Amino acid sequence: MMSNDLSPDDAARALSEVAQRRRQVAEAADPVPGWYFPMYGVLVAVFFALLDHPTSPAYWPATVLVQVVGFGLGWLARRRQLVKPHQSLYGVRGWAVIAVAMVVFFVVAMATNELVLRSDIQRPHTATGVVIGVLLAGVGPLLRHWLRRAFVRRAGEAAR
Amino acid sequence: MSAAVPQPDPVIVTTTRLSIVALLAAAEEMEFAAVRDSVGLSDSALSKQASALEAAGYVRIRKGYVGKRPRTWLSLTPRGRGAFDIHVAALNAIVAQAGAEIGRGSGGIA
Numbered sequence: 001m002m003s004n005d006l007s008p009d010d011a012a013r014a015l016s017e018v019a020q021r022r023r024q025v026a027e028a029a030d031p032v033p034g035w036y037f038p039m040y041g042v043l044v045a046v047f048f049a050l051l052d053h054p055t056s057p058a059y060w061p062a063t064v065l066v067q068v069v070g071f072g073l074g075w076l077a078r079r080r081q082l083v084k085p086h087q088s089l090y091g092v093r094g095w096a097v098i099a100v101a102m103v104v105f106f107v108v109a110m111a112t113n114e115l116v117l118r119s120d121i122q123r124p125h126t127a128t129g130v131v132i133g134v135l136l137a138g139v140g141p142l143l144r145h146w147l148r149r150a151f152v153r154r155a156g157e158a159a160r
Numbered sequence: 161m162s163a164a165v166p167q168p169d170p171v172i173v174t175t176t177r178l179s180i181v182a183l184l185a186a187a188e189e190m191e192f193a194a195v196r197d198s199v200g201l202s203d204s205a206l207s208k209q210a211s212a213l214e215a216a217g218y219v220r221i222r223k224g225y226v227g228k229r230p231r232t233w234l235s236l237t238p239r240g241r242g243a244f245d246i247h248v249a250a251l252n253a254i255v256a257q258a259g260a261e262i263g264r265g266s267g268g269i270a
Contacts, residue, residue: 006251014251029187
């Protein structure tokens, strides 16, 4: 088919095809794999537990290792995604979900740390780390779910 | 002026290539099997189309591994993304022009 042969019906069909493919990607796209947040939660718990042993000779090597593994996991998660969503799929709603989640996470983490430090718990950082780790493992999948919904909604908006 | 009107891109005007490029336009990168299953092509048919799009400079093909299994990822190049945007603009222009002509026609009858 030559490009100048396109009738309005052909063009409308092609546009509908484009919208359908965009919806397909939105439904299949995953911002992060399912294992990412629970794994990151474990790493955060380990990182905070290390803070309770600052004089241990293993403190710095272990801290560096946790950071490197954390960044490595992020890189690996991205490399292995089968369908990586394009930035345009996030839209205002998607970025807002991420921003709100980050703020809520930061506030809860700070508040937990403050409460635990004021209490008489023996290993306060370990306790904070466990709370934050559980929070990450629990809220992470929810964030993932909300983002996927935002993708589908965004794809629908673009089709209209 | 006609020069300002976007024209459909001859490389992606066929339905199969448009489907592939439209999928890749919504993704930063997509694994070969995911594209194949979404578009409903055979491995060889997708491979052929992907190679043609790569030769046109529209698609980038990256090979890698997940565990020990070899995988291939497809993504649009900036050139391919630009061509797709112009193509979609051209399609919208054709539909809009037809709509305007119908509007003028019905106005005349009334």
